[in-house]
Amino acid sequence: MTYPLPNASHDLSGQIAIITGASSGLGARFARVLAAAGATVAVCARRVDKLEALVADITAAGGTAHAFAIDVADQGQCLALAEQVEAVLGPVSILINNAGIPDAARAHKVSPELYNRVMAVNVNAPWLLSTSLAARRIADGRPLRIINIASMAAFEYNGHGAALYSMTKAAVVRMTEVLAVEWARFPINVNAIAPGAFASEMMDGMMSRMGDITQHFRRKRLGDPAMMDSTLLFLASPAAEAVTGTVVKIDDGQSNR
Numbered sequence: 282m283t284y285p286l287p288n289a290s291h292d293l294s295g296q297i298a299i300i301t302g303a304s305s306g307l308g309a310r311f312a313r314v315l316a317a318a319g320a321t322v323a324v325c326a327r328r329v330d331k332l333e334a335l336v337a338d339i340t341a342a343g344g345t346a347h348a349f350a351i352d353v354a355d356q357g358q359c360l361a362l363a364e365q366v367e368a369v370l371g372p373v374s375i376l377i378n379n380a381g382i383p384d385a386a387r388a389h390k391v392s393p394e395l396y397n398r399v400m401a402v403n404v405n406a407p408w409l410l411s412t413s414l415a416a417r418r419i420a421d422g423r424p425l426r427i428i429n430i431a432s433m434a435a436f437e438y439n440g441h442g443a444a445l446y447s448m449t450k451a452a453v454v455r456m457t458e459v460l461a462v463e464w465a466r467f468p469i470n471v472n473a474i475a476p477g478a479f480a481s482e483m484m485d486g487m488m489s490r491m492g493d494i495t496q497h498f499r500r501k502r503l504g505d506p507a508m509m510d511s512t513l514l515f516l517a518s519p520a521a522e523a524v525t526g527t528v529v530k531i532d533d534g535q536s537n538r
Contacts, residue, residue, distance in 0.1 A: 294319035302380030316344030353406035378407035403449035461526030477532025
């Protein structure tokens with residue numbers, strides 16, 4: 282006996298996806314996962330050589346990918362990205378706001394320059410990319426799935442530095458919620474993933490400064506980025522038709538919450 286499951290598909294064939302911060306780490310992983318599910322992926326970051334290597338890997342695996350150079354700290358580049366990608370690939374239906382940087386400093390030692398850059402990358406960029414792309418989808422009536430990459434740092438802070446990073450990720454969480462409400466009358470879904478400590482380039486830098494933080498975790502390990510694949514696919518796919526304004530915490534039991 283078969284039972285119809287109309288909202289169980291993770292097939293992204295025909296979808297066009299933008300992934301920022303795609304030159305390494307979680308962004309590169311997300312690009313590979315979406316491409317494997319059938320999406321054409323626009324991988325976006327500053328390091329073009331790494332983007333081109335990623336495109337080659339995805340192509341070799343049977344997927345379709347294109348590289349777009351962008352510094353998301355630049356407002357003009359953020360506002361121009363949707364038009365640039367759509368001129369090459371067509372209407373974008375998935376946006377993964379993944380680019381982010383830490384501050385790794387006590388609040389009273391954060392310079393104005395560092396403050397402005399962290400805010401530009403972690404808060405301004407997802408706002409500008411989301412609103413500029415949503416305006417295009419509101420105009421043409423096509424669906425759009427926006428997935429913001431927040432952090433468990435949005436919900437807790439241990440006082441050992443990176444207060445600014447924590448603050449920006451809390452802003453991303455609230456941005457997810459308010460944009461979901463504002464755009465709910467359109468076929469635009471806005472959700473977020475809040476990872477705990479996962480293996481990544483950013484985490485390598487943190488552990489080089491702080492030592493092996495995994496010994497403080499209940500499971501004594503960093504998360505494997507592959508553990509987020511199913512959540513990413515769910516939020517990007519037809520399976521999440523009615524899910525919007527949701528923040529999915531994925532922290533392997535690391536947090537106190």
